[in-house]
Amino acid sequence: MNWMDLFHATLPVTVLEVAALVVLVFDLALLRKAAANSRLAGAVVLGVLGCGAAAFVFYHHTAPLFASNHALLYNQAYSAVAQTAIFALTAMTLLLLPGTKFTRHPAEIVATVLFAASGGLLVVAARDLLVLFVGLELLSLSLYIMTAFAKSSEKSAEAALKYYLFGGMSAAFMLFGFSYIYGLTGSTGFDEIIQSFQQTGSAQSPLFLVAMVAVAAGLGFKVAAVPFHLWAPDAYEGAPTPAAAFIASVSKVASFALLAGLAYSAAFALHNGKLPVAHIAANNRVVAVILFLAAASMVVGNLAALAQTSVRRLLAYSAIAHAGYMLLGVAAAALASDAEAMTRSVNTVLFYVITYGLTTIAAFGVIGVVEQATGSNKLDAFSGLHKRNPLLAAVLLILFLSLAGIPPLVGFWAKFNLFAAVLGTGSGVVPFALVALAIAMSAVSLYYYLRVLKFAYVVEPVEGAGKITAHPVVLLVLVAIAVAVVWIGCAPAGLVDWIAKPGLPLL
Numbered sequence: 001m002n003w004m005d006l007f008h009a010t011l012p013v014t015v016l017e018v019a020a021l022v023v024l025v026f027d028l029a030l031l032r033k034a035a036a037n038s039r040l041a042g043a044v045v046l047g048v049l050g051c052g053a054a055a056f057v058f059y060h061h062t063a064p065l066f067a068s069n070h071a072l073l074y075n076q077a078y079s080a081v082a083q084t085a086i087f088a089l090t091a092m093t094l095l096l097l098p099g100t101k102f103t104r105h106p107a108e109i110v111a112t113v114l115f116a117a118s119g120g121l122l123v124v125a126a127r128d129l130l131v132l133f134v135g136l137e138l139l140s141l142s143l144y145i146m147t148a149f150a151k152s153s154e155k156s157a158e159a160a161l162k163y164y165l166f167g168g169m170s171a172a173f174m175l176f177g178f179s180y181i182y183g184l185t186g187s188t189g190f191d192e193i194i195q196s197f198q199q200t201g202s203a204q205s206p207l208f209l210v211a212m213v214a215v216a217a218g219l220g221f222k223v224a225a226v227p228f229h230l231w232a233p234d235a236y237e238g239a240p241t242p243a244a245a246f247i248a249s250v251s252k253v254a255s256f257a258l259l260a261g262l263a264y265s266a267a268f269a270l271h272n273g274k275l276p277v278a279h280i281a282a283n284n285r286v287v288a289v290i291l292f293l294a295a296a297s298m299v300v301g302n303l304a305a306l307a308q309t310s311v312r313r314l315l316a317y318s319a320i321a322h323a324g325y326m327l328l329g330v331a332a333a334a335l336a337s338d339a340e341a342m343t344r345s346v347n348t349v350l351f352y353v354i355t356y357g358l359t360t361i362a363a364f365g366v367i368g369v370v371e372q373a374t375g376s377n378k379l380d381a382f383s384g385l386h387k388r389n390p391l392l393a394a395v396l397l398i399l400f401l402s403l404a405g406i407p408p409l410v411g412f413w414a415k416f417n418l419f420a421a422v423l424g425t426g427s428g429v430v431p432f433a434l435v436a437l438a439i440a441m442s443a444v445s446l447y448y449y450l451r452v453l454k455f456a457y458v459v460e461p462v463e464g465a466g467k468i469t470a471h472p473v474v475l476l477v478l479v480a481i482a483v484a485v486v487w488i489g490c491a492p493a494g495l496v497d498w499i500a501k502p503g504l505p506l507l
Contacts, residue, residue: 009073012058012083013118019050020114027107040097040106047094047110051117055087072189073125078264078346081499082124082257085354086250089361090117092477093246096365099372099471102150102240109149113246116142120254124261129178129188132258136174136222139251140167146243147235159238166221166231174218180211190262209285216289222255223323224316226296236316237377241368244312248319248364249357256326260349263290263333264342290331295434297324302441305448311367312377314448315360318403321445325418325438326352328431332422335431341424347499348421352414355488355495356403359411362481363399366392369470369478382452384461389468391475393456395482400449402485405442410489415442417496 007014023046031039058080094113103109119142122135144167148160182188184207185196220228236244301321308314326349333345367377369392374381386393402411419435470478488495 006072010122012054013121015054015057016050016114016118016121019046019053020111020118022050023047023107023110023114036101036104036106040100043106043110044094044097047114048091050114051087051091051094055084058083058087072128072131073122078257078261078350079124081350081354081501082253083121085253085350085357086117086120086124089249089253089357090114090246092358092361092481093242093250095477096242096245096361096368096474098473100241100368101372102153102156109146109240109242112142112145112149113242116146116246117250120250123254124257126258127190129181129190133171133175133178135254137171139254140171140222143167143243143247143251146246147239149243150238150240153238155234155238156240157238159234163231163235166228170218170221170228173214177211177214177216177218180207180214184208184211212286212289216293219255219259220293223252223259223327224297224320225293225323225327226300226320229297229300229320229323232320233313233316236319237310237312241364241371245361245364248315248360252319252323253353253357256330256349256353259327259330260333260346263330264346287331287334290327290334291430291434294324294327294331295437297321297327298438298441299324302444302448305445308448309379310377311379311382311452312364314452315363315367318445318448319360321441322352322356322403324441325415326356328422328434328438329418332418332425332431335425341421343500344424345421347496348414348418350499351492351496352418354499355410355414355485358481359399359402359485362395362478362485363403365474365478365481366396366399369474370468373468374465379452379455380459380462382455383459384465385456385468388461388465389470391479392468392470395478396456397453398482398485400453402489404446404449406446408486408489410485410492413489413492 023043026046027039027043031042034042090113094110097106097109116139119135119137119139122131123139126132126135144160144164147163148156150156178188181193184205185193187193187196217228221231224232235247239247297320301317301319301324305314305317305321308317329345329349329352333342333349336342336345369389370381370385371377382396385396398409402409405411405415407413415438419438422431422435425431
């Protein structure tokens with residue numbers, strides 16, 4: 001392997017990391033004695049420019065594929081879509097920072113966000129277990145730091161500690177599973193692992209099932225799937241608003257793009273004769289685990305959200321439920337009987353996670369504005385929001401109705417396309433039953449989303465409550481995202497066609 005070729009392949013990641021270092025140097029060298037607002041504005045502008053530069057490099061350089069021997073990274077259509085989404089969502093997260101006061105070190109939080117995005121890019125493109133683990137840990141460690149950035153908040157410290165402890169345990173489980181896979185196949189490369197399964201009976205070994213359970217535990221933590229979800233409510237509640245928005249969006253895009261790509265690769269190999277028919281049973285056992293996680297996440301996430309009085313915790317349990325919906329799409333990619341159905345399932349997962357990430361960033365942005373004005377994220381803090389800031393209330397209305405899946409907003413099409421892909425697998429009564437469960441749980445979710453909107457539009461503000469104002473940049477971003485949610489919902493074909501990328505094969 002030529003190390004310069006590897007550097008060239010990871011050039012967009014390098015640009016993002018260099019941008020993080022530039023932000024730190026610029027702040028320490030030129031703005032160290034400037035006002036806090038000036039330092040924050042400079043860091044945000046440089047961070048957004050860094051995302052733009054990395055995206056430009058990503059689209060204008062030709063990276064080697066390393067497909068001949070041992071592929072560490074691989075440029076696939078789904079990974080290109082997910083990486084583009086990571087650039088855009090990271091920039092939007094940074095634009096939520098103006099006006100915030102949770103830290104006196106703006107350059108450090110911007111740099112940490114960019115490092116986390118770098119880890120997400122590696123996760124999406126990884127074709128080797130070790131590269132995947134390095135990417136996941138770069139992403140995860142950055143998220144732990146971001147969660148703890150509000151040093152004056154006890155909730156932030158508690159959330160970061162729980163997140164870190166659960167994350168360390170999940171990483172140990174995942175590395176344990178990787179070690180078993182390496183022991184069974186003699187390789188850490190995805191392609192070599194598939195070839196080993198083709199030539200041997202490795203997938204029939206009991207150790208393979210142990211490895212799959214350990215890996216499922218590790219990846220289940222990353223996507224906050226039940227029963228690996230216990231960190232999410234505290235992290236979403238205690239983390240600073242931009243950190244919570246990043247956890248709910250960018251990390252989800254990276255994790256589900258990885259899962260969807262793995263499911264597609266395994267199903268493609270299985271159904272095109274690259275694996276013996278005897279491996280179908282092993283594949284079905286893995287799919288059964290995914291379906292169990294999906295069902296448990298949908299039920300627990302939606303039912304637990306009903307009891308929440310904190311809107312942040314409500315969104316955390318909502319995120320768990322949405323992870324369950326997306327896991328159905330991952331299972332559909334593994335169950336599909338032909339390449340077209342597999343591709344369609346992967347694309348629906350990408351459509352869902354990208355639009356969900358976009359909507360959730362803005363939802364946390366609205367919560368952050370209300371929280372900064374009132375000092376609380378409880379339901380009663382939103383009382384009379386339509387009188388205290390009509391534009392912000394309208395944005396909240398659009399976002400929560402989209403999360404509930406109300407047409408013609410984008411959330412409806414995300415669920416519709418994903419459920420249709422699951423039903424299109426033709427794999428028997430279980431997918432049909434789980435889609436029925438998902439629809440029922442979506443109806444449940446409508447109640448708790450409408451509960452928040454009730455406080456915003458029906459409940460009168462408490463006596464003496466003043467106007468709620470947002471930083472102009474933050475308000476502009478929130479309105480732009482709300483318009484995008486409506487626009488894509490009314491004309492989803494543009495995003496669907498862009499994700500499909502008919503000229504780019506998945507493998």
